[in-house]
Amino acid sequence: MRPRRLKNEINVVPYIDVMLVLLVIFMVTAPMMTTASIDVPSVGKAAQPPADALQVNIRADGKLTLLAPGAGERPVTSGQLPGEIRAAQESNPELAVVIVGDRSVKYEAVLKVMDELQRNEVKRIGLLVQLADK
Template sequence: MRQRKLMNQINVVPYIDVMLVLLVIFMVTATMLPTGTVDLPSVAKASQVKKPPLEIEVRADNDLSLRDRSNDTPARRVNESELVDALRTAQAADPERPVVIAAAKSVRYESVMKVMDLLQRNNVQKVGLLVQPAAK
């Protein structure tokens, strides 16, 4: 009579079956989960600035203009280095002075983000986006 050898291998087929069933369950239930929503503030709830801001206008052709709302001077065209220098000077005199970026709907989002990145890299504080109140 022959003796049988012991097999010391683990049978993984049942584990694979269980994992496939769990995968199918997760795939089915993931489509039923509600998607996340972002509750953005409306224009009517936007806070009003306490001090007149420095306004950066971004045009569709990527030209930049700077306007000082405290003395209602007309906007003057500036390049990036002039813009940063003017903002640093203004915020050195008054660190609480806000800076807002104004852009028309036709301006590409990339252009606005480029200006915001420029201001962030140069440590310009209190930067916001200019919005117009909804017509009543």
């Protein structure tokens, strides 16, 4: 009798079986997964931009200035801003407020100003958007 020789080969059949089972599991569960969709806001064009509007400018260093129609630009603090705007809107309730942010200002700073104005019941708030040239 001859002695048995050992084989030095790897049996790949169990690995193939596991891969086929995983493939079937993924094929069954893939249609059940819900995909998330993000609704990104788009910029629409207004029919007619307001001719007279209060401009709240947010500078690159975070300082605020208020530009009123017929008056010059003057610096204001975030605490003074709602009072100044409401005083201007008392004489003209249809006076719009436009927030203008510098290109390097964080979006959070613009939202803070908008939130502060909305909490103080300032009406007709908008954002001035400058589209990039293509």
